[in-house]
Amino acid sequence: MNLIPVYIYGKKYLVPEGSTIITSIEYAGFKLKKGVGCREGFCGACASLYRLPNDYKLYGGLGCQTVVKPGMHIVQIPYSPAEKKVYNIDELTPNNEPFNKYFPEVYRCVSCNTCTKICPQEIQVMDYVQAVIRGDISLAAELSFDCIMCGLCNIRCPAEIPQFHVAMLARRLYGKYIQKKSDRLQKRLEEIKSGKYDEEIKKLMTMPKDELKKKYFLREIKLDTD
Amino acid sequence: MSGYPEYMYESLRKVDETRPKRLEMAKKGLINFLKPMTAEERDEVLSKYHPDYMPDARRKIRIGPNKGEELLSDVVDILEAHSIIDPDKFEIGEPDYETDVLIIGGGGAGCMAAIWASNEGAKVIISTKLRLGDANSMMSQGGMQASVNESDSPAIHYLDVIGGGHFDNKPELVRALVTDAPFITKFLEELGVMWDRDENGNLKTAAGGGTSRRRMLSCKDYTGAEIMRVLRDEVKNRPELITYLEYHPAVELILDEDNNVSGAILFDMETGEYLVVKAKVTIIATGGFGRLHIKGFPTTNHYGATADGLVMAYRAGAKLLYMDSAQYHPTGAIYPQQIYGFLITEKIRGYGGQPLNKDGELFVYPLEPRDVEASSFIRACATGQGIRTPDGKWGIWLDSPIIELIHGEGTIEKAFPAMFRQFRRFGIDIRKEPMLVYPTLHYQNGGIEIDEHCHSTIPYLLVAGEASGGVHGRNRLMGNSVLDYNVFGARAGIESAKLFRQREFKGRLHIEHIRNYEKELKENGIETKRRSPILLPEYRNLKTIEKHRKDFDPFLPAGL
Numbered sequence: 001m002n003l004i005p006v007y008i009y010g011k012k013y014l015v016p017e018g019s020t021i022i023t024s025i026e027y028a029g030f031k032l033k034k035g036v037g038c039r040e041g042f043c044g045a046c047a048s049l050y051r052l053p054n055d056y057k058l059y060g061g062l063g064c065q066t067v068v069k070p071g072m073h074i075v076q077i078p079y080s081p082a083e084k085k086v087y088n089i090d091e092l093t094p095n096n097e098p099f100n101k102y103f104p105e106v107y108r109c110v111s112c113n114t115c116t117k118i119c120p121q122e123i124q125v126m127d128y129v130q131a132v133i134r135g136d137i138s139l140a141a142e143l144s145f146d147c148i149m150c151g152l153c154n155i156r157c158p159a160e161i162p163q164f165h166v167a168m169l170a171r172r173l174y175g176k177y178i179q180k181k182s183d184r185l186q187k188r189l190e191e192i193k194s195g196k197y198d199e200e201i202k203k204l205m206t207m208p209k210d211e212l213k214k215k216y217f218l219r220e221i222k223l224d225t226d
Numbered sequence: 227m228s229g230y231p232e233y234m235y236e237s238l239r240k241v242d243e244t245r246p247k248r249l250e251m252a253k254k255g256l257i258n259f260l261k262p263m264t265a266e267e268r269d270e271v272l273s274k275y276h277p278d279y280m281p282d283a284r285r286k287i288r289i290g291p292n293k294g295e296e297l298l299s300d301v302v303d304i305l306e307a308h309s310i311i312d313p314d315k316f317e318i319g320e321p322d323y324e325t326d327v328l329i330i331g332g333g334g335a336g337c338m339a340a341i342w343a344s345n346e347g348a349k350v351i352i353s354t355k356l357r358l359g360d361a362n363s364m365m366s367q368g369g370m371q372a373s374v375n376e377s378d379s380p381a382i383h384y385l386d387v388i389g390g391g392h393f394d395n396k397p398e399l400v401r402a403l404v405t406d407a408p409f410i411t412k413f414l415e416e417l418g419v420m421w422d423r424d425e426n427g428n429l430k431t432a433a434g435g436g437t438s439r440r441r442m443l444s445c446k447d448y449t450g451a452e453i454m455r456v457l458r459d460e461v462k463n464r465p466e467l468i469t470y471l472e473y474h475p476a477v478e479l480i481l482d483e484d485n486n487v488s489g490a491i492l493f494d495m496e497t498g499e500y501l502v503v504k505a506k507v508t509i510i511a512t513g514g515f516g517r518l519h520i521k522g523f524p525t526t527n528h529y530g531a532t533a534d535g536l537v538m539a540y541r542a543g544a545k546l547l548y549m550d551s552a553q554y555h556p557t558g559a560i561y562p563q564q565i566y567g568f569l570i571t572e573k574i575r576g577y578g579g580q581p582l583n584k585d586g587e588l589f590v591y592p593l594e595p596r597d598v599e600a601s602s603f604i605r606a607c608a609t610g611q612g613i614r615t616p617d618g619k620w621g622i623w624l625d626s627p628i629i630e631l632i633h634g635e636g637t638i639e640k641a642f643p644a645m646f647r648q649f650r651r652f653g654i655d656i657r658k659e660p661m662l663v664y665p666t667l668h669y670q671n672g673g674i675e676i677d678e679h680c681h682s683t684i685p686y687l688l689v690a691g692e693a694s695g696g697v698h699g700r701n702r703l704m705g706n707s708v709l710d711y712n713v714f715g716a717r718a719g720i721e722s723a724k725l726f727r728q729r730e731f732k733g734r735l736h737i738e739h740i741r742n743y744e745k746e747l748k749e750n751g752i753e754t755k756r757r758s759p760i761l762l763p764e765y766r767n768l769k770t771i772e773k774h775r776k777d778f779d780p781f782l783p784a785g786l
Contacts, residue, residue, distance in 0.1 A: 013489055017564065018564065018672045019563055023765070025334065026765040026766050027767045028767070029767060030763070030766070031764075031766055032529075032762075033356075033473065033495050033496070033762070034356075034473070034578045036356075036529050037356060037360045037364075037528065037529060037531065038360070038362075038365045038528045039528070040365060040526070040565075040568045040569065040648075041644070041647075041648060042365045042367075042448070042450070042644070043359070043360055043365070043451075043528075045356070045357060045360060067564060067652075075611070083753060084459070084462050086462070086463050087463060087466060088463065089417065089418055089460070089463070093232055094561055096664055108446065114469055118360045118723070120534050121648070122266070122645070141420065143419065145445075145446065145448070145452075145643075146446075146448060146493070146643050146644070146647075148451060149455060152750050168455060168459055171418065171452075171456075172417065172418030172456060172459065174418070175415065175417075175418035175419050175420040175421070176415070176416060176417065176418035178422075179420065179423060180423065180425075180426070181415070181422075181423070181426035182426050182427040182428045182429075184374060184375075184376070184429070185374050185408060185411060185412060185415075185429065186412075186427055188373070188374055188408045189408055189409060192380060192405060192408060192409075197379055197380045197381050197405070197767075199365070199403075200379075200381040201380060201381050201384055201401055201405070204381065204385060204388070204397075205397040205398070205400075205401060206397075209393050210461075212332055212385075212388065212393060213265065213393060215385065215387075216270060216385055216388070216389035216393075217264065217265055217389075218387075219385055219389075219438050220438065221257060221262070222377055222438065222439060223257075223433045223437075223438075223439065223440055225314075225375075225377045225440075226375045226376060226377060226431070226440070
């Protein structure tokens with residue numbers, strides 16, 4: 001195993017080449033309680049900042065997805081200090097209004113694009129903030145969909161916008177009010193309420209196991225129709 | 227440029243060569259060329275290759291409500307163990323919190339239960355080990371089953387579920403699951419979940435392993451993340467009724483003099499402080515056991531998936547069901563090593579992705595139930611049909627480029643942004659090259675036995691989600707766990723709101739069951755240093771630790 005030097009909170013440790021930030025911190029002997037979550041890139045708990053030797057740039061990444069390099073300086077950001085606003089989604093309208101009320105700071109956006117550059121999910125963060133400013137909630141929802149709410153955008157934003165909270169509200173408004181829906185689901189709900197399937201299910205529930213087994217293995221597999 | 231080492235090129239070339247023929251088969255309907263296994267073929271591959279049947283996979287438990295039954299050995303290990311709490315030293319005293327409903331676990335089931343309990347006016351405390359929403363729920367990629375299409379019905383869904391579970395599922399739980407599914411879909415829609423839809427607004431549906439209709443609803447391949455973040459947002463919108471305590475795992479339940487469950491002892495992992503919550507109803511929603519690494523497998527599971535609820539409930543006398551079986555997801559990543567064991571969504575196969583051997587041949591129907599599919603992958607590797615990784619593991623190909631040929635260019639980026647990104651981070655473009663996969667520990671099929679209103683076998687303890695047992699028999703189908711935590715989370719919430727209003731506490735609160743359990747350990751000659759719940763898995767470099775701390779005890783739960 002080839003060991004390489006990294007700096008964890010400024011202290012030098014030797015860790016296996018090919019480690020991620022998370023596994024290198026663990027190898028160094030830390031028992032992680034914060035700054036670690038799903039370990040697969042879906043939860044945003046392990047946001048980290050780092051710099052590389054001879055490079056002025058500050059990089060952001062997910063601890064579980066970022067492979068360490070020799071001489072890397074690493075710090076974890078387990079929490080982004082941003083207030084989650086309390087609202088009743090049933091009382092909101094799918095336009096600028098809720099944002100004016102809860103996140104008026106979005107209008108402070110200076111279009112510097114720092115948020116987009118730091119985003120480990122490669123989301124066009126600035127573009128969705130601008131979409132919110134224009135009242136285009138649908139675009140904001142779609143652009144921000146892959147957000148895992150790690151909060152790195154908020155940490156870096158010179159306008160101090162909690163982008164990931166703004167995006168959360170945009171997506172809920174979009175899913176609830178704007179997304180086009182058919183009446184197919186409603187029909188199914190009414191069928192179930194009317195008891196249409198009760199008897200058939202009851203029959204399956206009380207069927208002798210052998211008969212049920214036979215029925216299962218002979219069932220029609222129909223994957224090509226709605 | 228290939229993201230794979232050079233020695234794999236030959237095998238990759240064969241995958242490319244067989245693709246046109248396989249595409250043709252896929253276009254005509256794979257089912258016309260390759261039949262799903264018969265009951266006998268399933269039994270054969272399961273009994274020979276499923277990890278549950280490996281030597282020492284199971285052993286008899288010598289203590290507690292399931293005494294004498296064979297359970298997974300790794301589960302027996304944490305059940306035949308001492309409590310973190312010393313009953314001789316711990317005094318319950320005045321509770322630090324009192325509430326109508328205590329929910330242990332802040333994942334999907336816990337948040338759903340909190341929302342529904344608060345809808346009915348209950349005051350709720352959620353105690354959770356990490357952050358709210360840090361759970362397997364967040365990590366589900368592929369989808370949630372609900373019979374929303376016209377060619378489908380809850381009854382057809384029922385048959386798929388019970389067949390997939392080898393007919394061991396509790397029928398009333400399956401009925402609840404399939405009948406509530408469309409309502410849950412609607413409920414989530416009204417909360418603002420962005421379901422995938424077609425241009426007419428119909429919910430998009432995909433096939434899954436063991437489904438006889440297209441029934442998998444999705445939010446790209448971030449289905450769990452989307453649902454979980456919406457539920458979490460909603461929980462946080464209700465501060466008058468819901469309090470959530472992060473980094474506060476529960477470690478033991480508390481009883482009253484009728485031995486009714488009356489809350490729990492929480493543990494602050496940072497300060498080492500213990501807190502007592504007195505609750506009229508307690509709901510366990512602690513999820514599964516992936517981080518126990520059953521049989522040494524890697525896992526798709528969240529860092530906190532250590533089966534804490536199972537341990538607490540068992541010590542308090544609740545019965546477990548089907549803890550003799552674990553689910554291995556057929557498609558875990560086996561290369562590159564940084565993503566070893568990570569989940570590759572079954573939706574890849576739902577969209578036409580094909581499992582192939584080293585010669586690029588399709589060797590199994592791609593949409594068998596998970597245990598059957600996984601076992602056939604293990605068989606392929608055991609019989610020399612696999613591809614070796616640089617560090618000596620074995621895997622088979624999962625052909626993703628064929629998806630772009632079936633559904634059109636751009637499908638992968640659109641339908642699988644998470645998978646596309648995951649592999650690209652490590653230099654593999656899954657639009658052009660297949661993924662190398664092997665089964666990975668994924669799901670706790672069984673759990674604490676419940677009825678259709680989420681009652682465990684002990685009073686005032688409800689259970690929902692992966693911690694519960696009976697819904698899926700001994701094998702869960704894809705998309706039914708997201709459904710499970712929503713359906714039974716809601717049901718537990720509703721039931722708790724009914725129960726708390728009739729609850730009266732008898733006498734003082736106590737933890738005599740811990741003392742009795744310790745006695746039982748001794749009487750059965752069980753000698754162990756182990757303590758449970760373990761709270762977090764141990765991934766530190768033990769050599770480093772030993773150097774710094776002579777008193778290091780690897781069995782000590784986190785933070786102690």
